[in-house]
Amino acid sequence: MAVERTLSIIKPDATKRNLTGKIIAKFEEAGLRVVASKRIHLTPAQAGKFYEVHKDRPFFGELTEFMASEPVVVQVLEGEGAIAKNREVMGATNPADAAPGTIRAEFAESVGENSVHGSDAPETAKEEIAFFFSGLELVG
Ligand code: CMP
Secondary structure (H helix, E strand, O other), X not given: OOEEEEEEEEOHHHHHOOOHHHHHHHHHXXXXXXXXXXEEOXXXXXXXXXXXXXXXXXXXXXXXXXXXXXXXXXXXXXXXXXXXXXXXXXXXXXXXXXXXXXXXXXXXXXXOOOOEEEOOOHHHHHHHHHHHOOHHHOOO
C-alpha cells in the first residue's frame, strides 16, 4: 500500500475539553505519523472557505460558527493508506454510528460537534493540506 498524507483537524469541542493529546495518541497507535501540526483559531470566513463544498447544506451556518468558536489543531498525518486509516480511527461522522474504540465513539458529542475532521480522498487531502500548510511546514 502506498504512503499517503491526509489532513486532520482536532475540532473545537475536543480542544475545549483538553482532549488533544488523547486524540493524537489514537493516530500514533494506529501507525500514523504527525508530519505537520499547528494550533490556530479560525475566523468564520476561513471556516466557511474550508467547508465551501457544504455551503448549500442546512447545517453550514452552524458548522462554520462552531469551527470558529474555539481553537483547532490542524495536522498532516502520514502513513501507509493514511486517508482510509485516519477515517477508520475517527469512526463514523455521527458518533451514534461510530464503532467502539474510535475517536468519535469515545469523544464526540454530536454529529456537528464530532471532535475530528479527516480528508475523504487523495484529491481532497492534497487540497486540504495546501489550505493550511506550505511545503516548508511538512517536516516528516
Ligand atoms: P466533517 O468530517 O468535518 O465534514 C463536514 C462536517 O459537517 C461533518 O464532519 C460534521 O461535523 C458536519 N455535519 C454533518 N452533518 C451534520 C448535521 N446534520 N448537522 C450538523 N453538522 C453536520
